Amino acid sequence: MRWLFALLTLTRLVVGIEYDEGLSRNKFFPLAAAAYSNKPEECLENKVIGTKVLGKYVAPCNLRKSDHCFSFIGVNHKDKALILSFRGSTTPEQIVHEVLDTIVKPEVQTFNDTKVGFYFYHAFDQMWNKDMKVDFERYQAKFRTYDIWVTGHSLGGAMASLCAATIAFDYPKASERVVLYTFGEPRVGDKKYADLLDNHIPNSFRVIHNRDVVVNIPIIHAGHFWHHNTAVFYKNDMQNATDYIECSGPDRDCTFKHMRFQTSIEDHLNYFGMRISDYGLNSCKPVAARTYGTPRNLTDMAN
Known part of the structure; x- marks a missing residue:
């Protein structure tokens, strides 16, 4: 398996894949939001119609x-997509643990x-190796012609990134089907x-709202x-579907050009x-943006 991974590294020609704003706004965003609920199917029934939680x-x-x-x-048979979505941070204590462990x-x-x-x-390893890996292997083989959509917000975006990298490394034939959008x-x-991600997951986009503090x-x-x-x-404010900037250069260049003043918690939330x-x-029914406050505790076990 490792020789195939190395061969793909040498032979892959990364074509110019463009950001799909409609896909990001209307599909991946509600898919990422749905992970904040213990009953994501309620969200998907309202916004990403036809998606079944497996x-x-x-x-x-x-x-x-x-x-x-x-x-x-x-899975969404109309979109021909197998979907993996990860929840973001949910409590101030969890954020403190993330920061301390990182530092x-x-x-x-x-x-x-x-x-x-x-x-x-x-976080990803304990999630993936509990039951998720076995189910992914089964479903990606069953829906072998479907794209593999991977998404998440905040910590969920980090876990989505690791999920995409894991697919690229352990399932190189499936990596060409991966579409990664994070927030x-x-x-x-x-x-x-x-x-590793750039070479094997070219259809990958990190969506950033204005001065979002977490992305830096x-x-x-x-x-x-x-x-x-x-x-x-x-x-x-992300209301205009055509008003965005793509940056595919080195992180240092994109950071110094577009991310020098990333200080907003509100833009992250x-x-x-x-x-x-x-x-x-709220089952992916419209809610207003709101200012920063103590996040709701979402750590109850899934039903």
């Missing part, structure tokens, strides 16, 4: 087992010689990790944390004019 997964996000992460696998604990070496953040790695994704791993965390450093491509910047967690909890 499995829901809960696992500790950290080795303390004090935080819990949630994800789901779904204090060394990155984890994975995918041969790449390094990723300690908290992100263990407010932090830096997950080092430059080698970013290169951890601080850029090629040997520690580096963003993968492609960044999509909405320097506005609100995407496409809605508080993403509220939107998911």
Whole structure:
């Protein structure tokens, strides 16, 4: 299997894949929001019609087992898509754990010689290896002609990134079907990790709302944390479907050009004019954007 992965690294020709704004706004955004609910099917019935939830997964996000992460696998036969969506951070305590683990604990070496953040790695690893991996293998084989849509917001975006990298590394034949759209994704791993995604998941976009503070965390450093491509910047309230900027250059160039003043918590919590967690909890029915406050506790086990 590893020889096939290496061969694809040498032979892949990355064509210019463009950001699909309608797909991002109307499909991936509600799919990411749905993960904030323990009953994502209610959200999908209202917004991504025809999507069936095949499995829901809960696992500790950290080795303390004090935080819990949630994800789901779904399928949409009309869109010919197998869907994997990951929930973002849900409590202030969880955010503190993420930050402390990232700052204090060394990155984890994975995918041969790449390094990723300690908290992100263990959050995804415990989720994936509990039941999700087995179900993914079964469904990706069953729907072998379907695209594989992977998404998430915030921590969920980091886990979605790791999911896409895992598919690229462990299931190289399936990697060409992966479509990765994340919202407010932090830096997950080092430059080698970013290169892994860039080389094998070309249909990959990190959507960024204006001055979202999380996208510039951890601080850029090629040997520690580096963003993968492609960044999509909405320097506005995201209401105009044509008003965005794509940046597919090195992370340092995109950061210095477009991400020098990433200081807004509100921009991180609100995407496409809605508080993403509220939107998911409200069955993907419209909700207004709102200012920063104590997030609702969403760590109840999935029903």
